[in-house]
Amino acid sequence: MSCPECFSGHINPSTPTGHVATLHGLDVYVAGPPENTTERKGIVVIIPDAFGWEFVNNRILADHYAQRGGFLVLLPDFMKGTAAPLYMLDSLHAVMKTGTLWDWVVKPYYIFSMLSGFVPFILRHRPGKSYPIVESFFSALRQSEGPSTPIGAAGFCWGGKHTVLLAHGASTTIDSGSGSRSTPLINAGFTGHPSFLQVPGDIEKLVIPVSFALGDLDNVLKAESIPAVRRVVEAKEDEVGGGEVKVYPGAGHGFCVRADATNDEASARRAAEAEEQAISFFQRIFAKVK
Template sequence: MSCPDCFSGSVKDGKPRGEVVTLHGIQAYATGPSDGRTPKAIIVIIPDAFGWEFVNNRLLADHYADRGDYKVYLPEFMAGKAAPEYMLDSMRGLINGSVFVKPFHLAKAMTGFVPFILTNRIGKSYPRVKAWFEELRKAEGADAKIAAAGFCWGGKHVLLMSHNITVDVAGKPAPLINVGFTGHPSFMEVPADVAETMTVPVSFAIGELDAGLPADKVAEIRKIVEAKPAPVTGEVVVYEGAGHGFCVRADSTLNDVTSQAVKAEEQCIAWFNKHLGL
């Protein structure tokens, strides 16, 4: 499910260092290790609602590249209809503004939300995302190591791709992705999204205060994924005091939440390193 927190948070300071490339028919932000190390594997970020141009998502891609020997891609999966950045201010106005200004903020927020959801509801967006990953797998080869990290909207896509999907690469079946990570996923269906057909190990980072994932649902997810046999066994990490969006849009004025966002980065890279043998 989705909630107002999907469109709230803060913008981070910093200048992304990567480049924009065209990859398998769409644009993507591409980055690698800043010290020039040769990447040993690929991470593809499927972003939150604010999309591939949002500075927080590009900075996260840079962080991932620096925390391991990874080539990181952040593709434009939203067909030009990502949630606009002004929605961050609109949501603050809806939550904290006076009764007189809330109608204005609601109207403005809807001008961003409606195009986003009409273009990017999961039934329409998932085929685009899946098709791009299929082309990536074919281009990189059956033995390439490919990880997917999804946040909020993107988290649902990672979960769907973890369900026993293979690609024919020169007559050899290969997994669409080798390993997955999802931070505060939205639109989740439990238990369906973590059912027996999940054949890729997935790590979850969930905020304790995420209204979209109440404690009983988190417990159910944990019970299912941690009971799966190796190497498909998953993990669930709950971050105390953190809400939805903390992995990407943590308020930098709140030290605890910022620290938890860093820990979630470390969780993701440790998980990928473990399952990709790096």
């Protein structure tokens, strides 16, 4: 994960329409499918970027998945109240400005501001510490929903690594009238501009289908790594029952979540296309769940 790429972007001006609940020990933002939906198509759990479950962009994304895909969408507080502070977005904008002498005078202040948010976040939420929290939530969710409910994970930036780890085959044992059996925690994964990935090592361990949305200008998962991701995903397609890699020309890190949808038409289009990619993939894989 690099700074500043993971802390750049824009805030969505829209208003979320879901509600907050407590589920399996965590606070959760819940977005439901349209009221006229007769049967939900499955559950999608968003594992967010560094700004966490309260970031309005992540909640708006949950609303879109629910309304457009017909899913129950859950956005848990996997960071337990210690997500990256939103002031880092403004601090990064200030750090990148170089147009005036004043921009250079105040730059050290904003660099210190960035570091004061970045360093604690990384120490608290590196994958070795955070993944057990994520896996525990998914395990409890699978236990409560049973083996026949389609469950997907959608991970962005920080959440992308966790989605891929779940797709390595994390499972739980479910007892039923006919005995117990091991059941995967998720049936499908989607990740946009993931961080922390080891390529190709993390991709080679996939046993659950994952859809990747990658930007060719991403400075975290760089363009030179994309062919290796694609090669492994395509080679494992029959083994895992699906999987895909879509590359978005002109897209940098954060394009799925933190696009400037108000002032940049191209950014808005790429974000919308990534939403459609995720929704279509989940619908396609969920339809196969028995």
